[in-house]
Amino acid sequence: MTYTLEPLDLDAHAELLHGWVTHPRSVYWGMRGASVETVRKAYAEIAGDPHHDAWLGRLDGEPVFLAETYEPAHSELAGQYRVADGDVGMHVLVAPPAPGATPKHGLTSGVMRAVMSFIFADPRAHRVVVEPDERNAAIARKNAEVGFVEERRVQLSDKVARLSFCTRAAYERTAPEPPAHLTPETMAVAHRRLVAKAIAEFSHERILTPQPLPGGGFAVHGHRFQAHRYGLEHWVVDADSLARDDGGPVDAMAFVAGLAGTLGIPDKLVGTYLEEIAATLAGAAWKHHHERLDARALVHADFQAIEAAMTEGHPGFVANNGRIGFGLADHEAYAPEAGQPVRLVWLAVRKDESDFTAGEGVSEDAFYAAELGPETLDRFGTRLRGLGLDPADYRFLPAHPWQWEHKHAITFAPDIARRSIVPLGTGNDRYRAQQSIRTFFNTDRPDRHYVKTALAIQNMGFLRGLSPTYMRATPPINDWVADVVRGDDTLRACGFDVLRELASAGYTGDAYHRSGFVSAHQRMLAALWRESPLPRLAPGERLATMASLLHRDRSGRSLAAELVAASGLPADRWVATYLRAYVRLVVHCILRHDLAFMPHGENLILVLDGHVPTRVFMKDIGEEVAVMSTERPLPAAIERIRIDVSDDVKALALHTDVFDGFLRHLAGILDVDGVLPWSRFWTLVAECVAEHGADHPELRGRLALDRPEFHHSCLNRLQLRNTLQMVDLTDQAGSLIFAGTLVNPIAAR
Template sequence: MTAATDILATATSAPAASSAGTFTAWTRLGELTLSPVDPDADAATVQGWLAHPASSAWHMGGLGVDEVRAYLAGLVADDAQDGWLVRLDDAAVAYVETYDPARVLLTEVHDALPGDVGMHLLVAPAPVDPAERRPGLTDAIMSAVVRCCLTDVAEGGRGGARVVVEPDVTGAKIAAKNAAAGFRVLGEVEVTDGGHTKTAALSVCTRDDFAASPLGAGVDPAPHLRGDLAEHAHRHVVAKALTELTHERLFAPVADGAADGAPGADGPARYRLDLDGVTYRFAARTFALEHWVIDPGSITRTGDSGDQDGTELPVDALELIAELQPSLQIPDDLLATYLEELSSTLAAAMAKRDRELSGLTPDATRLVAGLTAPGPEAAHQGPADQAEDRRRTAETFQAVEAAMSEGHPGFVANNGRIGFSLPDYEAFAPERGGRLRLQWVAARREHTHLALADDQTESGLYDAELSSAERAAFADRLAARGLDPAEYLFLPLHPWQAEHRLPITFAADVARGDLVPLGPGADEYTPQQSIRTMFNRTRPERHYVKVALAIQNMGFLRGLSPAYMRATPAINDWVADLVDGDATLGGAGFGVLRELAAAGYTGDVYHRTPRPNAHRKMLAALWRESPLPRTAPGERLATMASLLHRDAAGRALVTELVRASGIDPADWVRAYLDAYLYPLVHCLRAHDLAFMPHGENLVLVLRDGVVRRAFMKDIGEEVAVLADRSLPEQVSRIAAPVDDAEKALAIFTDVFDGVLRHLAGILAVDGVLREDRFWALVGECLARHEAEHPDLESGVDLRAARFAHSCLNRLQLRNTLQMVDLADQSSSLIYAGTLANPVART
């Protein structure tokens, strides 16, 4: 049973001959059908084809009609084989055999999987008259036959998941045809059939292989990159760029004709921005802190010079940056990098919207339903009920985390992720909500530093984070290589880092045994919005794990410095002790999620170069407390960034939360400010302590849809003491003395401008709470803190008339590779005059 084109298919089951039916395939040449062969009716046709010289590879050319009839009858009677006749417009054009390779032909040379289906194809000889030949017929037959093998049985096919072919290695034309159908050669094998032996090219073709092949239906590797989603993404990013770059005073739109309603905060007005040869027009509302809310659907772009005068042009975020380049002044050598980060941001926006429109990502209504779900009744708060409630809390927490459509409210290019491929994006992007297993490496202890919080031990950390089975397996793998497990520390790596960096960038370290890859751990994790921080989904009460990830994202290579993290647990202990020991912060329910342990490898050559470099930040990790063990039944968790989220229908999560809570919007905002703003103000005024309190660094605790308290995270890299205070030696690096005006920017820039101006705009636009009322509540919060702490000796004035306008996008535009020096952030800042304080004393 040797064929001119030999094809085998792996199937979920191998259908018996009695189950065979007719399969129909539509091709560019017409309708092709595969029907069970009839030995009596079809023997003469098949015999004529076998006798043709073109069919010599079958070695059956000497058989007569009766012998072929007997052969076909025997094949049909065998439950391991089937025969088929292929017809085009009722004319027979090919003969096919399918069989179970576990029992037929390849039993000695092919590791057949359960359900494999083998197939042989004999195409009818071409007509002698060239005018009667059908160009493309062989391709059409091949496509229809492979499609039949890979189509589910319920749809008339053979149910295969894989097709395997074994043509003679000397058949160049056959090899080309197989390649066109998506076959991949596994190797050469010796195949004997009917006394004839050949060297065959054993090859396979999966369903995906065939679909992506020239003869398959084709596969769109990026179905989210389509026009309608691109239109929405471009408009969203252009609206944000116009909003934020106007806010940072890089240009100034002007009024453009009659307003659609009362101008300013009470209604949208029309504006225009004239650039060199291009004009943008849009509707917008303006608010305090020079905040703009632009309607993306209102944006138009017209050409105003040459033969395109007044011609409407596509709204394109990349073109906008090119047109704004004279104003933005991005360094020429970094412009392409910024454009690539912006392109990645657009791609992510398309993918996010596609997932939400398809229902894969929950909308704001579904998210709020989870965040407002009641806990177990008091009478049913046993261990099982509490465990189930905590599981629901974790699931909702991560559903909200994955649903975010905006990586950062201020940065325009906020989803850069340069270094990720499309499969990487699908596997590791936070908005995909996927699960991954961390890869572990054993790092030689003499070249690795492990820093621990005061209440932690090495054995306690690893006993909690790794199961006994994992620890034993890792130790056995080291011992199998003749290595002493006691000489190594276990270090978790992001899967991308383990694939792209460990075996390449650190090849020498692996070769000499200073780094030993151990494989994946058991627990599954979900990436957080901060992309390199992982939440444990298998054991949600366990720690977050933050790992180095050497991709470029939002102005930084997302590494972790082993040297910098040596003091991280000590800094976290000091901050936690200060917070826990302050009665005011305790009364507000404010807490920090400590970074309890940090580990980093420094034995590579990059640590011996004269100057620090990004390669020193590629093999490190830290462990941070999870908020889940600190929640009570009925409490729900959400990243604060979620309050600024709008779903695909434009519904804001904060608006839905306020409405679902059933309380007055002012009371809702007041509770939120008490949990967020009040503790931050107290830390600054009482302790000169400043955090980086943007949306992703705060975890909110809600009950019945209302914010009750908050946890601050990302302490080690972000916290600062802004005064000349006596600090323990290990903590001294966080001292950054500045004057009182700059101290106040910890609230003005990071809270007022970085978070609250966006929140105020959403609530005002949605008709939930007027902006003036919102800022009045902020003022009340500040006044209450002053009244409740009259003895605090602080020169920080948060009711000053104006404050310095610090600009984030200007930082990224100036240096898209490293926006600020983390060791000296203050001197890295860029200012654009001052902003009027919306809560200034009147």
């Protein structure tokens, strides 16, 4: 069950609200007999009150409750007790059941927790205040469930009320209901799917060697299963066929723990890797339980609905959804699959203790004016002046709410105390977390930029921080790459473009930077802004993360197969169109410009026209682009992106990052689903590469992209070697681990 809250829309909800507040069960709401217009007027007054808000609550999309939050200092309670900073008043009304409907067991308790979690998601909230009618014993019991303690009875204008308080700590101490997604049934599905993936990917990386069984199927490490085997040593393991030799339940934790030695995990990191496996299981169970849209519905869904529906995380990594540091409430509030609106926390940081780097055509003042708007800037300035500070001495940094609560307010406490960092509250715009988890899309103003924040959780082999020092070069790198891409006729013909990271900011005035010792603490307070793709769409076009092409829904349907069917095109024509938009541009960038991206599914945004991917946007440029040449001239400011590698390693920008890292998974899905045979798929890939060679004979054969074999670079081996930091970001090529070679699927075609 998923509870959500949204601002009350009187135009849409007045009739519904009227039915709720005038129902006999809502006697303590004080609106029995009120007309629709009276109810509308009452809530219009709330909408116009800057100290009072009304929220419509939904359960799995269905409206089921009303919540109000208010500032006690601006209410009748101000004269009844000493109001403290961080106090939030609350009213809750659960909708009466429809005539003849069966009441939902546990609904009121669930609503209470949803509202309390919603309030405490704001780091400024420290205590919730309620004042129910003393006769309402039922709500008093529900209040007590979530930690409220009655202080005394008070006389208000319309009732004698139970004045009650619940602190954040008291709420967190109350025993929650068992998480709805953590059931034997959902976890069994998660275990099977993860063990199937582990067998497939560890076998692909030659860590495991499944043995064929006489009667069909395969066996490895005490498990039997059915599977399809393809080129590139790709396995598609049937999760439903998995069975343990000893008859016990399929268990991903036991599977990995039993293989720790074979996998080569250092003893001191086995527990950490197992924790990432457990977190990946928990995330998979949550997604399975809460699936909102199946593959058929996703064909017609919007960009953010598709983003939230993704279940895999990464097609190659087994432990791909760790998020170590997030709790249950954090997952519900901030995970991309939860799809909840998030308001970022804004901090003012002293200009002389921070950096701001802007790309071409961007000035700092104009950037903030466009990104925040005059009202928010005025509010921030008033806050600074109220503390006796000059706004001209500060710039603004967005922060992830989790990061502010768990890191900034503690790890940078001395800096906050001396006013080098000043918390300003949340911004007005609502955002949605993207698959990269620390990047946010502006849902209120989609034309405004993505915001990427530092987030000190451990996820898929890295602590997800951002370095202010490292990011000084990010906008110049993006400007240079954008100029290269936009100045190339072939890339323009492909419709290819990049989403520039056009501004970055970071705080460097802390003791961690002054110490001279490198540490993760130097990557905790920074942000960057990336262009939105929405303003660049033509009529009829829509967006989807390329990762969606590998998505299967709860019943096993693949989105790729559904897109092909919905397009009305023959499968080979659909695939050829997609390959021209994707593979051709990667080949051209490598051969013409020595330019390598990290073109995996989450880093590309597809532009769909008639359900067909016709062009793409590349993102995450600053951290993951490389120029593979010692001779190509580069501006001094971006020299860090240059790497000196052999031609064999240059070719891996296509062979590993595209063929092995993404296309082998898509080809397997299309073959298993009967959409397009594996062999035909790779013939189309070969034709795409050959067509580029024919169009550019001066480049053909430069790196022998159709060579018989290429180095087998292994991702899981990197994470297994060091699950805390897979690679040295200053020498990513030097961190690679190879396991022999793979047969090139486009050789001799």
